[in-house]
Amino acid sequence: MRGKMLVIGLDGACWDLIGEWVENGELPNIKKLRDGGCWGPLGSCIPPITCPAWHCYATGKNPGKLGVFWWEHLDLENRRVIIPNSKSFKSRKLWDYLNDARYRTGIIGMPTTYPPQKVDGFMIAGGPDCGDTGYTYPKELESWLKQEFDYKPHPQISVTDRNKRGIAIEEVHNLIAANFEVAKVLMKKNPVDFLQVTSFHINGPLQHYFYNGKPTRKAWKLIDDKIGKLVPNFEYILIMSDHGTSPMIKNFFINAWLENEEYLVTRRTFYDFLFKFGFSRDRISRLLVKLHLTRFLRRFEITQRIARQIPDQFGDLGDHAGEGTFSRINWQKTRVIGSPQGPLYINKEIIKNKAEYERLRAELINKLEKLKDPETNKNVIQKVYKREEIYHGSYAQQAPDLVALDADEYHNRGGIGKANILEKSEWKGNNARYGLFLFAGPGIRQGQYIDSVTIFDLAPTILHLMNISIPKDMDGRVIKEIFMQDSELAKREVVYQKVADKTEREKERIKMAVKRLQAGGSEL
Known part of the structure; x- marks a missing residue:
């Protein structure tokens, strides 16, 4: 055929x-x-x-009609991270x-x-x-x-x-x-x-x-x-x-920048204790490899859960958020938090007034679009979009409040606990x-x-x-x-x-099944 x-x-x-x-x-x-x-x-x-x-x-x-905007969604209202799968896409x-x-x-x-x-x-x-x-x-x-x-x-x-x-x-x-x-x-x-x-x-x-x-x-x-x-x-x-993919040189740690600008406030937790006494993600990973436990743990998604709870060699809890990440945030003082590769979420429990919300967005856009790498004098962020500029549809209000698009040669990373805002990257290619x-x-x-x-x-x-x-x-x-x-x-x-609803689609599927059976086909 x-x-x-x-x-x-x-x-x-x-x-x-x-x-x-x-x-x-x-x-x-x-x-x-x-x-x-x-x-x-x-x-x-x-x-x-x-x-x-x-x-x-x-x-x-567009994602505003799908209800998924990145690999994770930060639900600040309920202090949880939602990891989407195929069933999360509403279409x-x-x-x-x-x-x-x-x-x-x-x-x-x-x-x-x-x-x-x-x-x-x-x-x-x-x-x-x-x-x-x-x-x-x-x-x-x-x-x-x-x-x-x-x-x-x-x-x-x-x-x-x-x-x-x-x-x-x-x-x-x-x-x-x-x-x-x-x-x-x-x-x-x-x-x-x-x-x-x-x-x-x-x-x-x-x-x-x-x-x-x-x-x-x-x-x-x-x-x-x-x-x-x-x-x-x-x-x-x-x-x-x-x-696409384009060459890159440096990582930009958005949450380190937000913390430096006092939009995000962290506090010391049990995870800082782990880091202080040498319990880093890389060391534990090497130990698991030596003990031949990685494949067993991965099968039950245990390695991913461990990785989100243990700091890396720099004390960072990783790009993806999790319970460990959220526990390090002082929510009474934090106005903004970022995910990797662009999404920025505003804490509505602090920023309740519409005018204040718009002032904050305008301020963030202005600062990020003017942000320069002090070593090269190059822009770190190409452009910052308001969600309504790039998303529309039934789920657009669930989108991040802002999205910061990387400038050439820079990769926007998340994580909590980084000391440096810019660092040389192990990656050689970034999404374009x-x-x-x-x-x-x-x-x-x-x-x-x-x-x-x-x-x-x-x-x-x-x-x-x-x-x-x-x-x-x-x-x-x-x-x-x-x-x-x-x-x-x-x-x-x-x-x-x-656009047919579920009932109409089910009727159509039944009609198709009957036609195939009448033609001597199989529904198995």
């Missing part, structure tokens, strides 16, 4: 990073597709982060509409799809938020993956372990290859009309730590080779990313606003560059390609300029559908 559409999702990919390799022939399959297709930069959501960007792609909606996805139209779908490796949802086809969750088990639909697919491929959703060794870095890099390359190999076999075993293969690990362990270095370059050559072997099985091809897209197939313009496409436009365009009406509540548009002028795709009317 020849599938109708293949989507290759590449976390953190952008033309600024791979363009030279495409031009000099190191990535011949991507070059062939680019020469024969329509391509350009892809504007991401703000901030340009894996979570929620992948769901912005899958839904065609139907691209594959739901494809299934409604009786297209079978296969989704492999996309971040923020854990736990996997039921689809007509299969789903293998991926990304840093994916559990070590329970990551497939149907459930029995997991045991098959382990048996046939010794499949693992995560690297077992970190590239930060300098003593085992070579082994760790090889493991990441193998994980990247595995998703493509699984896709190739599943297309024969369980063919689908729409297949999405996503590689998160090209960005997380590689581009962040090596940017365009040898480990990243080798991974891209591997991906290009795998793309070349998968493409002939499909009519339409989309290569896309959730955001513009990723990439490349469409190829019958009726698609060839060798055409377009620079006006956003991540929200992909889902409606895919639905149009598959001749499915587009839900009216999607924020994106059909990218009609990618179609050849006289093609059927260009002439085809863009049709919109009203």
Whole structure:
């Protein structure tokens, strides 16, 4: 069977990073597709982060309609941290509409799809938020993956372990290859009309730590080779990313800056005692490795909970907030707290008056946008957005009050307890606003560059390609300029559908099931 559409999702990919390799022939399959297709930069959501960007792609909606804005949500009113999963996104996805139209779908490796949802086809969750088990639909697919491929959703060794870095890099390359190999076999075993293969690990362990270095370059050559072997099985091809990657030099610790400016006030706790007596996260991690306990503890998510409660070697409780982080904050005096990569939350128990709230936001915007690195005189923050400037929808009021977008070469980090506001970073690559897209197939313009496409436009365009009406509540548009002028795709009317409620969708699913049974099909 020849599938109708293949989507290759590449976390953190952008033309600024791979363009030279495409031009000099190191990535011949991507070059062939680019020469024969329509391509350009892809504007991401703000901030340009894996979570929620992948769901912005899958839904065609901004985070204000999804209810998820970053990897964590700081609920200051209840003094708790909410960690989202796939069920947190308040919208139907691209594959739901494809299934409604009786297209079978296969989704492999996309971040923020854990736990996997039921689809007509299969789903293998991926990304840093994916559990070590329970990551497939149907459930029995997991045991098959382990048996046939010794499949693992995560690297077992970190590239930060300098003593085992070579082994760790090889493991990441193998994980990247595995998703493509699984896709190739599943297309024969369980063919689908729409297949999405996503590689998160090209960005997380590689581009962040090596940017365009040898480990990243080798991974891209591997991906290009795998793309070349998968493409002939499909009519339409989309290569896309959730955001881009750019070079970086320093970390900016937003909460250290907020504390220095007296917007955030901390107090000494039990965690400072741990740090004083040498109980750092790195030391305990090394001890767990020596005792061979890391895999056992990780299976029950114990290592993550421990990591959030123990300071690192600098006394910092980490980027992600948790009970330990919140306990260090003096809430009677703290007006603002930040999460990594941009979100800023204002404490409404202190800032109750609307005028005072707006004055505080204006003050923060002014100070952050003028903030300079004293060593380079470069801006640390590119721009600070009010939430209403970048989010709209039913959940926009749950968004951070402000979002600070990194300037080039700087990475906004969270954590509590840092002494320094700016430090040299171990990362070499940071998330960037513009990723990439490349469409190829019958009726698609060839060798055409377009620079006006956003991540929200992909889902409606895919639905149009598959001749499915587009839900009216999607924020994106059909990218009609990618179609050849006289093609059927260009002439085809863009049709919109009203947004059905659960009862209407259930009725439609029952109708489809009856039709399949009448046609001699199976609902199993």
